[in-house]
Structures are given as structure tokens and as C-alpha cells.
Amino acid sequence: MLQKRWPGRAWVNSVCTLAQKRLATHPHGDLPRWLCTLQQLPAVSLEANLDRGTPALGGRVEDLKALRETLMELHPWRKGPLCLGGLRIETEWRSDWKWERVETYIGLAVHRVLDIGCGNGYFGLRMLGAGAALVVGIDPTLLFVMQWLACRHFSGDIANYVLPLAIEDLPADPVAFDTVFSMGVLYHRKDPSHHLKRIHSLLRPGGTMVLETLVLPHERRQDLLVPQERYARMRNVWAVPGTDRLVNWARNAGLKDIELADVTPTTIKEQRSTSWMQFESLAEALDPADQEKTQEGYPAPIRALLIATR
Numbered sequence: 001m002l003q004k005r006w007p008g009r010a011w012v013n014s015v016c017t018l019a020q021k022r023l024a025t026h027p028h029g030d031l032p033r034w035l036c037t038l039q040q041l042p043a044v045s046l047e048a049n050l051d052r053g054t055p056a057l058g059g060r061v062e063d064l065k066a067l068r069e070t071l072m073e074l075h076p077w078r079k080g081p082l083c084l085g086g087l088r089i090e091t092e093w094r095s096d097w098k099w100e101r102v103e104t105y106i107g108l109a110v111h112r113v114l115d116i117g118c119g120n121g122y123f124g125l126r127m128l129g130a131g132a133a134l135v136v137g138i139d140p141t142l143l144f145v146m147q148w149l150a151c152r153h154f155s156g157d158i159a160n161y162v163l164p165l166a167i168e169d170l171p172a173d174p175v176a177f178d179t180v181f182s183m184g185v186l187y188h189r190k191d192p193s194h195h196l197k198r199i200h201s202l203l204r205p206g207g208t209m210v211l212e213t214l215v216l217p218h219e220r221r222q223d224l225l226v227p228q229e230r231y232a233r234m235r236n237v238w239a240v241p242g243t244d245r246l247v248n249w250a251r252n253a254g255l256k257d258i259e260l261a262d263v264t265p266t267t268i269k270e271q272r273s274t275s276w277m278q279f280e281s282l283a284e285a286l287d288p289a290d291q292e293k294t295q296e297g298y299p300a301p302i303r304a305l306l307i308a309t310r
Contacts, residue, residue: 002161003016015136015163016163019163023142035146037150041067041150041153041154042067042085044059044085051129051130052129055122057151060086061086067084074146075278076092077120077276078091080093080096081096084154092276093270098270101305102183105210105261105262106130106307107130108178109132111177112134113134113135113177113181115135115136115138116138116182117139117183118135118138118144118181120162121151121160123137124137124162125151127160132179137161138166139164140166145162172201175202179207179209180202180203180208182195183210187231187240188236192249193249196255199211208307209250209306209310215240215242215303216299220242220299222242224239224245225240227296228296231296232298232301240298240299243260243304246304247260250306254310257307257308258308261306261307262305263303264302266282266300266303286300
């Protein structure tokens with residue numbers, strides 16, 4: 001249990017209680033079906049091999065076809081790749097590529113980590129593989145919590161948790177995480193400055209923020225794009241800053257030692273449709289006549305990695 005891995009913390013007790021209540025009372029119509037799916041997973045030896053691009057969880061299952069049919073009940077799978085019971089899940093995102101860009105700049109040995117917008121917990125697995133002592137992930141999307149529970153069926157009780165909560169649900173009490181990750185979240189926030197200040201409050205003094213977010217091209221590093229309706233066919237993109245503006249936001253939030261560690265365009269090889277994510281993906285969001293623009297005429301997705309400390 002999470003409480004046993006960080007005892008004596010009222011904050012931890014509060015979020016665990018809230019998460020249990022949220023799961024017990026969640027109105028999502030697919031929840032009974034998803035819980036039934038979890039019960040149908042085959043018995044397996046518990047294993048967790050995490051120091052690799054495709055974390056491998058659980059011993060090999062004899063009937064991989066049946067396992068695939070069961071896990072497809074939790075479609076779409078977005079963050080990975082993963083290997084569960086010997087079955088490789090090719091997710092929408094090559095999240096291993098993103099992790100390769102991140103791991104060069106951070107050290108997580110024995111760190112307690114908060115992962116905001118963690119999805120199914122893929123990055124938490126990679127964090128444990130990099131030496132983290134504990135990863136607390138939060139994500140309000142219930143399907144991702146179900147996928148995390150499926151992963152735990154194969155891994156057992158490892159120190160990677162996904163709670164069905166948003167950052168707004170977290171108590172205001174000081175927590176003192178060693179590292180806080182926020183990857184692919186900032187542009188979904190109506191008030192990005194407040195989001196950065198909240199991250200600052202969740203860190204211990206000297207703790208590290210790892211922020212990954214959409215930015216504008218280099219020649220627009222001072223600008224701010226506020227999409228009219230959609231950006232790359234996404235409804236909830238509120239603001240895309242230039243890199244200089246992003247750094248200023250972090251500085252104004254009280255963060256120090258700010259480093260723009262990486263800026264990389266997102267390609268249709270890194271984010272794509274697969275048999276495990278059969279909906280449209282990045283390719284359909286780009287202008288077919290000009291791949292450097294979205295369907296709406298905005299600059300195509302570029303992602304920046306920002307490292308800073310409290």
C-alpha cells in the first residue's frame with residue numbers, strides 16, 4: 001500500500017482516501033465492464049523488469065491470443081510500449097523516445113516522485129527502473145487507472161501508483177516530493193502560471209521539476225498562441241508558448257536553475273495509430289499539404305523539456 005511506503009504523511013493518507021472514494025463512486029458507464037476485464041486476466045508469475053524501453057511485467061502467458069483479446073477491452077492504449085505476460089503492446093505514443101530525452105538530464109536514485117497526468121503509469125515504471133523509491137501518479141482518466149491495474153496484475157505491488165485524481169484534488173498541505181513531473185499537461189491548463197506555482201509548492205526545497213509541453217517554433221520564442229477552437233484537432237489546448245515565454249512563466253512561479261534541456265518536433269512515427277490505439281492520431285491532425293502545420297493552420301507540434309528546481 002502507498003501509505004506504508006511513505007508513513008506518517010497526512011497528505012498521503014488524504015489522497016489515498018479520496019482516490020478510494022472516487023473509484024467507488026465513479027459514474028463512468030464502462031467501469032463495471034473494465035473491472036470484469038481485470039478479473040478475467042490469467043494467473044501469472046509476478047515479475048517486473050523495468051530498466052528497458054519496453055517494461056516487461058509478469059511471466060509469459062500460454063494463450064497470448066486470449067490475453068490480447070482481454071487487454072483490448074481496455075482500448076485505447078496510449079502510453080508505452082509495454083510487455084504484459086509476454087505480449088507486446090504497441091501504444092499510440094513511443095513514450096520510450098520521450099524518456100530517452102528526459103533521462104539524460106535527471107537523477108532519480110531513491111527519489112519520491114509525483115507524476116502529474118501520468119496516464120497508465122508507463123513513465124512511473126521507467127522512473128522505478130531509474131532508481132526512484134516511490135512514484136505517485138495522478139490522472140483523472142479512469143481508463144488509464146484500469147490499465148495501470150492491469151499492469152499491477154502482472155507486476156505485483158511495486159512502488160508505482162496511479163490515483164484517479166487531478167492536480168486540483170491534491171491537498172494544499174506541503175508534501176516535499178524530490179521530483180515532480182508534468183509531461184503533456186501544461187497546455188491543457190487554463191492558467192499555466194498557476195499550474196507551475198502548484199508544482200513549486202509540491203516540491204521540497206532543492207527538488208526538481210521536469211516539465212514537458214508544447215511550444216512554438218524557435219523564431220516565435222517570445223510569442224503565445226491561444227487557439228480559437230482546436231489545436232491539432234484537440235479541443236482543450238488553451239495556450240502554446242514560445243520557449244522564452246515558457247522560461248519566464250517558470251521563473252515567475254519561483255523556480256530556479258531553469259534549463260531548456262530539449263526541443264523536439266513530434267513526428268508521426270512517435271505518435272501514431274496502432275492496433276492497440278485504433279483511433280486517428282497525429283497524422284490526421286496535420287495539414288496533408290504541409291506537415292509543418294496543423295489542420296487549423298497552426299505550427300505543428302513541437303515539445304520542449306524544461307528542468308528547474310525549487
